[in-house]
Amino acid sequence: MTLSYNSPLFFAAFLPLVAVIYQLTPKKFRWAVLLIADYGFFFMWSKFLLLYNVATTFMTYLFARKLSSMKKAPEGMDRKVFKKKKHRILVVSVLLNLAVLVVLKYTNFIGSSVTSLWGGSFTALTIAVPIGISYYTLQCISYLSDVSNKKIEAEQNFFKLALYTSFFPTILEGPITRFNELSADLFAGYSITADNLAVGYERIIWGLFKKMVIADHLAPVVTAIFRDHSDNGGLCLIGAVFCTIQLYMDFAGTIDIAIGAGKIFGITITENFRQPFFAKNAGDFWHRWHITLGTFFRDYIFYPVSLSKPIQNLTKHLTKKGHKLLARYLGPSIALLCVWLANGFWHGPYWTYVFYGIYYFVFMIIEMFAEKPFEAWCERHNLNVNGWGIRTFRFIKLFIIVIFGEMFFRASTFALGWKMFSNIFVSFNWKGCVSTLPYLGMDVWDYVTVSLAFIVVIIVSVLKEKKYPIRQKFEGMPLAARWGILYALIFAVILFGAYGPGYDAVAMMYAGF
Amino acid sequence: MGKNITLKKIVGFMAVFCLLFSVMNIPFYPFINDGYQYLSILRKSGQVADLDSDCLDVIFLGDSECWSSISPLQLLGEYGIASYNCSTSGQWAGDSLVMLNKILKNQKPSVVVLGANTLFNQVNLYKYMLSKMVPILHYHNVYSDDNKKGGDAAFLGANLSELVVPYTGSENYMENSVSAQPLEGLMQEKLNGIFQLCQDNGIQLIMISSPSALNWTQGKHDSIENWCTANSVDYIDYNEKSVLEKIAFDWSTDTRDGGDHVNLSGSKKVTSDIGNILKNKFSLKDHRGESEYSEWLEDYLTMRIYKNRRNK
Numbered sequence: 028m029t030l031s032y033n034s035p036l037f038f039a040a041f042l043p044l045v046a047v048i049y050q051l052t053p054k055k056f057r058w059a060v061l062l063i064a065d066y067g068f069f070f071m072w073s074k075f076l077l078l079y080n081v082a083t084t085f086m087t088y089l090f091a092r093k094l095s096s097m098k099k100a101p102e103g104m105d106r107k108v109f110k111k112k113k114h115r116i117l118v119v120s121v122l123l124n125l126a127v128l129v130v131l132k133y134t135n136f137i138g139s140s141v142t143s144l145w146g147g148s149f150t151a152l153t154i155a156v157p158i159g160i161s162y163y164t165l166q167c168i169s170y171l172s173d174v175s176n177k178k179i180e181a182e183q184n185f186f187k188l189a190l191y192t193s194f195f196p197t198i199l200e201g202p203i204t205r206f207n208e209l210s211a212d213l214f215a216g217y218s219i220t221a222d223n224l225a226v227g228y229e230r231i232i233w234g235l236f237k238k239m240v241i242a243d244h245l246a247p248v249v250t251a252i253f254r255d256h257s258d259n260g261g262l263c264l265i266g267a268v269f270c271t272i273q274l275y276m277d278f279a280g281t282i283d284i285a286i287g288a289g290k291i292f293g294i295t296i297t298e299n300f301r302q303p304f305f306a307k308n309a310g311d312f313w314h315r316w317h318i319t320l321g322t323f324f325r326d327y328i329f330y331p332v333s334l335s336k337p338i339q340n341l342t343k344h345l346t347k348k349g350h351k352l353l354a355r356y357l358g359p360s361i362a363l364l365c366v367w368l369a370n371g372f373w374h375g376p377y378w379t380y381v382f383y384g385i386y387y388f389v390f391m392i393i394e395m396f397a398e399k400p401f402e403a404w405c406e407r408h409n410l411n412v413n414g415w416g417i418r419t420f421r422f423i424k425l426f427i428i429v430i431f432g433e434m435f436f437r438a439s440t441f442a443l444g445w446k447m448f449s450n451i452f453v454s455f456n457w458k459g460c461v462s463t464l465p466y467l468g469m470d471v472w473d474y475v476t477v478s479l480a481f482i483v484v485i486i487v488s489v490l491k492e493k494k495y496p497i498r499q500k501f502e503g504m505p506l507a508a509r510w511g512i513l514y515a516l517i518f519a520v521i522l523f524g525a526y527g528p529g530y531d532a533v534a535m536m537y538a539g540f
Numbered sequence: 541m542g543k544n545i546t547l548k549k550i551v552g553f554m555a556v557f558c559l560l561f562s563v564m565n566i567p568f569y570p571f572i573n574d575g576y577q578y579l580s581i582l583r584k585s586g587q588v589a590d591l592d593s594d595c596l597d598v599i600f601l602g603d604s605e606c607w608s609s610i611s612p613l614q615l616l617g618e619y620g621i622a623s624y625n626c627s628t629s630g631q632w633a634g635d636s637l638v639m640l641n642k643i644l645k646n647q648k649p650s651v652v653v654l655g656a657n658t659l660f661n662q663v664n665l666y667k668y669m670l671s672k673m674v675p676i677l678h679y680h681n682v683y684s685d686d687n688k689k690g691g692d693a694a695f696l697g698a699n700l701s702e703l704v705v706p707y708t709g710s711e712n713y714m715e716n717s718v719s720a721q722p723l724e725g726l727m728q729e730k731l732n733g734i735f736q737l738c739q740d741n742g743i744q745l746i747m748i749s750s751p752s753a754l755n756w757t758q759g760k761h762d763s764i765e766n767w768c769t770a771n772s773v774d775y776i777d778y779n780e781k782s783v784l785e786k787i788a789f790d791w792s793t794d795t796r797d798g799g800d801h802v803n804l805s806g807s808k809k810v811t812s813d814i815g816n817i818l819k820n821k822f823s824l825k826d827h828r829g830e831s832e833y834s835e836w837l838e839d840y841l842t843m844r845i846y847k848n849r850r851n852k
Contacts, residue, residue: 221546
């Protein structure tokens with residue numbers, strides 16, 4: 028039995044049960060209730076693969092304590108030698124964490140890629156992968172790094188660290204939390220208040236609305252287009268747009284459920300989305316989409332690579348030689364390439380994901396060089412860079428970048444992605460597209476429902492982007508209006524949600540990464 | 541104080557929600573009679589409701605095994621038997637009973653052929669009970685256009701496919717599992733319901749098992765045979781070696797998915813045999829000369845000519 032966040036078994040049975048037991052337990056031991064719930068949740072998904080999580084946590088715990096104990100160089104030891112030794116321990120601990128991830132998730136990919144180099148064949152191994160390994164491994168790495176950099180103290184209680192690495196609302200799809208952001212709330216044992224309960228469940232309902240009314244309705248159409256209709260460019264374009272909306276609504280909706288579930292226990296989980304489609308360019312987009320993954324790569328790959336000795340030396344060397352522009356951009360570009368390769372590989376063992384990473388790298392490099400000349404050009408032509416016209420241009424440009432990126436991301440192979448992309452330009456059959464679309468899993472009423480729900484989400488996003496205090500305004504509304512909105516959302520999910528006969532259960536998309 | 545007020549509000553919110561939820565359930569209660577897999581039941585029974593009254597002599601009920609193996613157009617073309625394949629994907633016995641009840645509203649068939657595998661299709665009992673108690677959760681898609689679709693109407697309900705994916709396993713698959721697979725209580729109850737309904741309407745019930753190397757077992761065969769013997773119901777198992785040999789069934793050419801379902805070639809053999817049995821055992825009218833059936837006969841001929849052309 029698996030417990031998806033959008034299953035009634037999770038939000039109407041598991042979550043209330045954990046909340047009741049948590050509340051009845053003395054404050055001192057409430058974190059232990061959460062840990063038991065974590066392991067119960069994990070076990071229901073992955074059975075004894077839970078041991079991987081326990082082992083990784085234990086290894087991280089031991090290394091972190093060792094790193095934490097190395098505060099000062101012992102007498103007689105050179106500071107530099109001591110620092111090197113500490114750094115070496117950190118590197119080993121990080122590599123061990125990554126080794127578990129690589130062996131479990133990437134063995135077949137590496138095997139088939141390497142053997143294909145000399146034309147050999149590779150027999151894929153059946154390797155069971157525990158849930159959330161891509162998420163909790165990054166959390167362990169950030170924890171070790173922060174302990175080593177003295178940003179945080181190592182946790183002395185193994186079980187408390189285990190709670191952090193297996194927290195059930197975030198284990199399936201993140202957000203990728205930092206120990207210093209989460210630990211205080213995790214271990215505090217706050218009492219469940221009516222306020223938190225209400226706010227938590229409101230957020231869960233909003234997440235269910237996004238996932239079940241929008242994303243899950245689009246799922247069969249997207250699947251059908253990517254599987255059977257790659258010849259029709261019109262359908263390919265629609266597939267790319269739908270796939271982008273589906274992915275966003277699915278992921279953001281699931282994150283809403285995770286944040287809501289945490290809120291019930293008084294635990295504030297970091298936000299993972301901030302109206303990404305209002306970004307001004309691809310770089311800004313990634314500051315708003317899967318924020319915690321972006322900040323992880325920034326803090327643990329971009330900065331360390333940028334500030335690493337070889338890059339610093341290279342920059343100095345180029346400056347000396349008079350290549351000022353190159354000196355300014357080469358270091359960050361190399362660091363950026365590392366970030367986007369890591370981003371691609373993190374999503375999974377497929378070349379389409381690697382391409383997806385490189386795709387964004389290319390756009391960000393272009394932006395890095397083009398942004399200033401573009402702003403200067405706007406100024407020369409008396410165009411306001413923050414004006415309506417330029418903002419619309421930026422939105423359209425970003426939307427095109429994102430949908431084509433998602434098209435390659437979603438395609439099962441690079442060849443399919445390329446075929447769909449090129450067919451948009453060489454085989455655009457609008458008539459065939461219109462006649463086929465109603466038979467791909469959504470009827471007219473489904474399109475109306477999804478469109479209306481999508482408009483609701485857009486309105487909320489616009490208000491949020493304009494910093495309109497939605498929450499405060501909502502709380503200031505008369506009781507009847509507040510309840511009316513909540514009932515409308517709940518019944519929209521019940522009546523128009525894509526579940527039951529006629530629908531296959533749609534897995535949470537980012538749980539697979 | 542503030543906390544109490546908020547708690548009161550939560551209780552109030554839940555109470556109003558329960559009330560609204562109960563009210564919202566009311567319009568969905570009538571749909572309980574449309575079966576558990578109501579979308580496919582409504583679609584198929586809708587196809588039959590669109591036909592002239594009393595134009596069918598034989599009704600086939602069952603799941604995808606029966607759906608893929610019986611072609612009513614062929615039965616009409618070869619034997620003059622007017623029939624409809626009312627099988628649907630994953631149909632379980634409870635839905636077969638619902639389907640039969642719906643069909644009998646405008647048809648008076650002489651024979652009902654029940655695909656036996658429908659009696660082994662599990663339905664989640666908790667979900668089934670829940671669908672009856674809070675129908676809104678199960679029947680909220682009832683207005684979906686899905687129930688109006690159905691390409692199988694052109695083949696009088698049959699799901700035919702020319703795809704060939706051979707079965708490469710042992711032909712002694714029936715011997716692999718000899719342990720009995722008894723009918724569960726709910727299935728037994730629904731089967732008795734179908735039997736009773738047939739008796740009440742003077743309909744002869746027959747049971748068949750379509751060829752399925754991946755799905756059918758000796759255990760299932762034994763259970764069905766026992767029930768049929770006890771109730772004097774004819775049973776034809778197309779998985780028995782002797783029967784397969786009689787119809788010249790070839791696992792390398794007659795299955796569409798590696799041995800689970802038959803393809804067009806396999807369905808021709810099964811349909812031809814069942815047609816022969818129906819013709820000889822029951823005095824079914826030959827409708828081939830009647831104008832009301834000329835359109836279907838044309839469809840049959842078109843399908844046959846089309847097939848012959850393709851084969852050339």
